[in-house]
Amino acid sequence: MPKIDLESVGMRLTAVRTASGLTSGQFANTVSIDPSSYSKIELGKKPLNVDMGFRVSERWGVSMDFLYRGRLNEVPESIIRTLRAIENEDR
Template identity: 55%
Template sequence: MDISSIRQDGYFFHRRFFYVCKNAAKQQSEAPMNPHSPFNPKSVGRRLEALREHHHLNKADFSDSVGIDRSSYIKIERGDKPLKAEMAYAISERWGVSMDYLYRGRLTELPAPLADSLMRSLTKGDL
Protein backbone atom coordinates (compact mmCIF):
# COMPACT_ATOMS: atom_id res chain seq x y z
CA MET A 1 0.00 0.00 0.00
CA ASP A 2 1.28 3.47 -0.82
CA ILE A 3 0.34 6.76 0.80
CA SER A 4 -1.89 7.76 -2.15
CA SER A 5 -4.37 5.04 -1.23
CA ILE A 6 -5.09 6.77 2.09
CA ARG A 7 -8.06 9.08 1.82
CA GLN A 8 -8.07 12.50 3.42
CA ASP A 9 -10.47 11.33 6.15
CA GLY A 10 -7.92 8.76 7.34
CA TYR A 11 -9.44 5.66 5.75
CA PHE A 12 -7.73 3.47 3.21
CA PHE A 13 -9.11 0.73 1.01
CA HIS A 14 -7.56 -2.71 0.91
CA ARG A 15 -9.35 -5.34 -1.13
CA ARG A 16 -12.97 -5.17 0.05
CA PHE A 17 -12.49 -3.46 3.38
CA PHE A 18 -11.94 0.06 4.67
CA TYR A 19 -9.45 0.57 7.47
CA VAL A 20 -8.71 3.56 9.62
CA CYS A 21 -5.21 4.90 9.50
CA LYS A 22 -4.91 7.18 12.51
CA ASN A 23 -3.36 10.58 11.90
CA ALA A 24 -3.02 9.95 8.14
CA ALA A 25 -4.98 13.04 7.16
CA LYS A 26 -3.22 15.08 9.83
CA GLN A 27 0.23 13.98 8.63
CA GLN A 28 -0.58 14.85 5.02
CA SER A 29 -2.05 18.27 5.85
CA GLU A 30 0.81 19.30 8.14
CA ALA A 31 3.53 19.06 5.51
CA PRO A 32 5.62 22.21 5.88
CA MET A 33 5.23 24.74 3.08
CA ASN A 34 8.27 26.29 1.51
CA PRO A 35 8.44 29.81 3.00
CA HIS A 36 9.65 31.14 -0.37
CA SER A 37 6.76 29.62 -2.32
CA PRO A 38 4.47 32.23 -3.91
CA PHE A 39 1.53 30.13 -2.69
CA ASN A 40 2.62 30.46 0.92
CA PRO A 41 -0.17 32.23 2.89
CA LYS A 42 2.35 34.79 4.17
CA SER A 43 3.29 35.68 0.58
CA VAL A 44 -0.37 35.98 -0.38
CA GLY A 45 -0.92 38.18 2.69
CA ARG A 46 1.92 40.51 1.68
CA ARG A 47 0.36 40.94 -1.77
CA LEU A 48 -3.04 41.66 -0.23
CA GLU A 49 -1.49 44.24 2.07
CA ALA A 50 0.25 45.91 -0.88
CA LEU A 51 -3.04 46.04 -2.81
CA ARG A 52 -4.91 47.45 0.17
CA GLU A 53 -2.25 50.10 0.79
CA HIS A 54 -2.23 51.02 -2.91
CA HIS A 55 -5.90 51.92 -2.57
CA HIS A 56 -5.29 53.75 0.74
CA LEU A 57 -7.73 51.58 2.70
CA ASN A 58 -7.60 50.19 6.18
CA LYS A 59 -8.18 46.48 6.77
CA ALA A 60 -11.82 46.94 7.80
CA ASP A 61 -12.76 48.97 4.71
CA PHE A 62 -10.93 46.60 2.36
CA SER A 63 -12.55 43.49 3.83
CA ASP A 64 -15.98 45.12 3.74
CA SER A 65 -15.49 46.11 0.10
CA VAL A 66 -15.22 42.45 -0.93
CA GLY A 67 -17.58 40.90 1.62
CA ILE A 68 -15.00 39.11 3.75
CA ASP A 69 -15.41 38.91 7.51
CA ARG A 70 -13.00 41.40 9.10
CA SER A 71 -11.39 38.96 11.51
CA SER A 72 -10.91 36.41 8.71
CA TYR A 73 -9.34 39.04 6.47
CA ILE A 74 -6.89 40.05 9.20
CA LYS A 75 -5.82 36.40 9.59
CA ILE A 76 -5.47 36.04 5.81
CA GLU A 77 -3.34 39.17 5.48
CA ARG A 78 -1.18 38.05 8.41
CA GLY A 79 -0.67 34.67 6.70
CA ASP A 80 -2.37 32.66 9.43
CA LYS A 81 -5.25 31.56 7.19
CA PRO A 82 -5.20 30.64 3.49
CA LEU A 83 -7.09 32.77 0.98
CA LYS A 84 -10.04 30.78 -0.39
CA ALA A 85 -10.70 30.85 -4.12
CA GLU A 86 -14.09 32.55 -3.79
CA MET A 87 -12.53 35.31 -1.68
CA ALA A 88 -9.70 35.72 -4.19
CA TYR A 89 -12.25 35.95 -7.00
CA ALA A 90 -14.19 38.67 -5.15
CA ILE A 91 -10.98 40.65 -4.59
CA SER A 92 -9.87 40.26 -8.21
CA GLU A 93 -13.25 41.39 -9.55
CA ARG A 94 -13.58 44.35 -7.19
CA TRP A 95 -10.02 45.68 -7.37
CA GLY A 96 -8.97 44.76 -10.91
CA VAL A 97 -6.16 42.35 -10.14
CA SER A 98 -5.78 38.82 -11.41
CA MET A 99 -6.00 35.76 -9.22
CA ASP A 100 -2.58 34.99 -10.66
CA TYR A 101 -1.29 38.10 -8.87
CA LEU A 102 -2.96 37.15 -5.59
CA TYR A 103 -1.75 33.55 -5.53
CA ARG A 104 1.47 33.66 -7.55
CA GLY A 105 2.59 37.29 -7.49
CA ARG A 106 2.47 37.75 -11.27
CA LEU A 107 2.21 41.39 -12.24
CA THR A 108 2.12 40.89 -16.02
CA GLU A 109 -1.67 41.13 -16.42
CA LEU A 110 -2.04 44.27 -14.32
CA PRO A 111 -2.13 47.84 -15.63
CA ALA A 112 1.38 49.32 -15.57
CA PRO A 113 0.73 52.02 -12.91
CA LEU A 114 -0.85 49.46 -10.56
CA ALA A 115 1.93 46.93 -11.19
CA ASP A 116 4.61 49.56 -10.52
CA SER A 117 2.94 50.67 -7.30
CA LEU A 118 2.53 47.11 -6.06
CA MET A 119 6.12 46.24 -6.95
CA ARG A 120 7.41 49.27 -5.01
CA SER A 121 5.26 48.33 -2.03
CA LEU A 122 6.33 44.68 -2.08
CA THR A 123 10.05 45.45 -2.35
CA LYS A 124 10.28 48.44 0.03
CA GLY A 125 11.68 46.26 2.84
CA ASP A 126 14.12 44.39 0.56
CA LEU A 127 16.45 47.32 -0.07
Protein backbone atom coordinates (compact mmCIF):
# COMPACT_ATOMS: atom_id res chain seq x y z
CA MET A 1 0.00 0.00 0.00
CA PRO A 2 1.43 3.42 -0.94
CA LYS A 3 2.23 5.81 1.86
CA ILE A 4 1.10 9.42 2.00
CA ASP A 5 4.01 11.77 1.36
CA LEU A 6 3.74 14.11 4.35
CA GLU A 7 6.10 16.70 2.88
CA SER A 8 4.04 16.91 -0.32
CA VAL A 9 0.82 17.27 1.70
CA GLY A 10 2.51 20.07 3.64
CA MET A 11 3.61 21.77 0.42
CA ARG A 12 0.07 21.66 -0.96
CA LEU A 13 -1.29 23.09 2.30
CA THR A 14 1.31 25.84 2.10
CA ALA A 15 0.11 26.63 -1.43
CA VAL A 16 -3.52 26.87 -0.29
CA ARG A 17 -2.54 29.05 2.66
CA THR A 18 -0.21 31.30 0.66
CA ALA A 19 -2.81 31.78 -2.08
CA SER A 20 -5.26 32.82 0.64
CA GLY A 21 -2.84 35.47 1.91
CA LEU A 22 -2.96 34.23 5.49
CA THR A 23 -0.28 33.46 8.03
CA SER A 24 0.06 29.90 9.25
CA GLY A 25 -1.77 30.69 12.48
CA GLN A 26 -4.58 32.55 10.75
CA PHE A 27 -5.07 29.72 8.26
CA ALA A 28 -5.11 27.11 11.04
CA ASN A 29 -7.80 29.07 12.84
CA THR A 30 -10.03 29.15 9.72
CA VAL A 31 -10.23 25.36 9.84
CA SER A 32 -10.13 24.86 13.63
CA ILE A 33 -6.68 23.29 13.74
CA ASP A 34 -4.30 24.07 16.58
CA PRO A 35 -1.69 26.46 15.09
CA SER A 36 1.30 24.54 16.49
CA SER A 37 -0.06 21.26 15.09
CA TYR A 38 -0.77 22.94 11.77
CA SER A 39 2.82 24.20 11.53
CA LYS A 40 4.09 20.62 11.99
CA ILE A 41 1.68 19.37 9.32
CA GLU A 42 2.81 22.05 6.88
CA LEU A 43 6.45 21.08 7.52
CA GLY A 44 5.66 17.41 6.86
CA LYS A 45 6.45 16.42 10.45
CA LYS A 46 2.90 15.37 11.33
CA PRO A 47 0.14 13.78 9.22
CA LEU A 48 -2.96 15.71 8.19
CA ASN A 49 -5.76 13.60 9.62
CA VAL A 50 -8.87 13.07 7.53
CA ASP A 51 -11.08 15.31 9.66
CA MET A 52 -8.63 18.19 9.30
CA GLY A 53 -8.24 17.50 5.58
CA PHE A 54 -12.00 17.58 5.15
CA ARG A 55 -12.24 20.96 6.91
CA VAL A 56 -9.53 22.41 4.66
CA SER A 57 -11.24 20.92 1.61
CA GLU A 58 -14.64 22.37 2.49
CA ARG A 59 -13.40 25.80 3.59
CA TRP A 60 -10.89 26.44 0.81
CA GLY A 61 -12.48 24.67 -2.17
CA VAL A 62 -9.83 22.06 -2.82
CA SER A 63 -10.41 18.33 -3.06
CA MET A 64 -9.16 15.69 -0.70
CA ASP A 65 -7.45 14.16 -3.77
CA PHE A 66 -5.50 17.40 -4.15
CA LEU A 67 -4.45 17.52 -0.51
CA TYR A 68 -3.41 13.89 -0.18
CA ARG A 69 -2.51 12.86 -3.74
CA GLY A 70 -1.69 16.09 -5.54
CA ARG A 71 -4.38 15.71 -8.19
CA LEU A 72 -5.11 19.10 -9.71
CA ASN A 73 -8.69 18.48 -10.87
CA GLU A 74 -10.98 21.37 -9.93
CA VAL A 75 -8.29 23.23 -7.96
CA PRO A 76 -8.41 27.04 -8.26
CA GLU A 77 -5.76 28.36 -10.65
CA SER A 78 -4.32 30.69 -7.99
CA ILE A 79 -3.50 27.69 -5.81
CA ILE A 80 -1.93 25.80 -8.73
CA ARG A 81 0.28 28.82 -9.56
CA THR A 82 1.31 29.15 -5.92
CA LEU A 83 2.10 25.42 -5.68
CA ARG A 84 4.29 25.62 -8.79
CA ALA A 85 6.19 28.58 -7.32
CA ILE A 86 6.77 26.70 -4.06
CA GLU A 87 7.93 23.59 -5.93
CA ASN A 88 10.40 25.70 -7.94
CA GLU A 89 11.79 27.25 -4.74
CA ASP A 90 12.58 23.76 -3.39
CA ARG A 91 14.73 22.86 -6.40
